[in-house]
Amino acid sequence: QAKLMLNSIDGLTAWLDTNPIKLEKETLLDLPQGRHRITFAMELSQRKELLKAELADVPGSTAKVQLLSGK
Helix, strand or coil, X not given: CEEEEECXXXXXXXXXXXXXXXXXXXXXXXXXXXXXXXXXXXXXHHCCCCCCEEEXXXXXXXXXXXXXXXX
């Protein structure tokens, strides 16, 4: 597992790989071993603030978060 923390979920949709994520301000993600992609879409008319997202390890979980950028 990993924890996705967001400053706001207003106007925000997200997917883990190709699966929709039921977003909360703090969302636990079940991650099988390997690389995964989180994709965000924002409805700007519904957002009042910039997106701030943090992905963190969950204590006791064997998953280790490592962020990659680019292709």
